[in-house]
Amino acid sequence: MREILREIGMIARALDSISNIEFKELELTKGQYLYLVRICENPGIIQEKAAEIIKVDRTTAARAIQKLEMNGFIEKKDDQHNKKIKKLFPTEKGKTVYPIIKREHDYSNSVALEGFSDNEVETIFDLLQRVRKNVEKDWEFVKKGNKRNY
Amino acid sequence: MREILREIGMIARALDSISNIEFKELELTKGQYLYLVRICENPGIIQEKAAEIIKVDRTTAARAIQKLEMNGFIEKKDDQHNKKIKKLFPTEKGKTVYPIIKREHDYSNSVALEGFSDNEVETIFDLLQRVRKNVEKDWEFVKKGNKRNY
């Protein structure tokens, strides 16, 4: 059994740690870059959806986004037709910070893929997407309170 | 630019979340399974080393391991020749729980790799190991207080 998930965990923790340290100078505290990036790339997205694509608890997302708003990176706007939801948009400040985050991510990405051929890059991307799709089914299942059987 | 790191982040958060939920019935709280597994597989390992291979802050590891000890999953033993270090060993209770964690991990692994050929499994494992090695250099560099240049 090839323990691919252990490798993935190590990589993810290392990179998250690096990003959190590097983004402190942007006044972004732990984890916030995750939400800001998604909101910049999907303006109008709602909190619930952001949590789902990031794969984080709804209440964690709620508070992270609250704080992003408080600190002026994003704003919440009411929807015309649906009183329940609040659409999320980056502010000017958020839009200014986005390319800095992007640059960091691109750099980390290039570090991660050092020594990879173009072909290998395509391959790992394809395989990882498949893993992600496999895994997110179980995540949603378990998060909803269901029990996996094994 | 193929955003492989975003995929990795999603996968890691989803699986960590699943594991944390599933291990609550073992009386293991958030994150503890990480440390217990490493200690079971590397009996005698020290805290500092565990943090390093897991890729987590030293102080976080310190408290997680403290708690594992308090709850009887592991024990710390003084070293004969080095008064500074404390070697970590699973207790009987820890050893009992280990195969349950392992089974869960194996299951998640098989879910993650659903639809993969043997060849693809080998490929992704190999590529991920290379990514991990690339990334851990930067992690150690940044954790030590150095600044990446990009």
Added chain:
DNA sequence: AGTTTTTTGTTGCATTTACAATATATTTAT
């Protein structure tokens, strides 16, 4: 139309996480 279920958002609370600072043992350098 009325009822039930689902979706979305929020808050209380307990816990984990990690930075900063401290202490002590060990190793390296002079």
Added chain:
DNA sequence: ATAAATATATTGTAAATGCAACAAAAAACT
């Protein structure tokens, strides 16, 4: 041998995380 540097462990503090519980709007069902 002594001093400086490094390795290892710990604690204080602030913040994020996530479960449980709640509320209200929307959607699905009868």
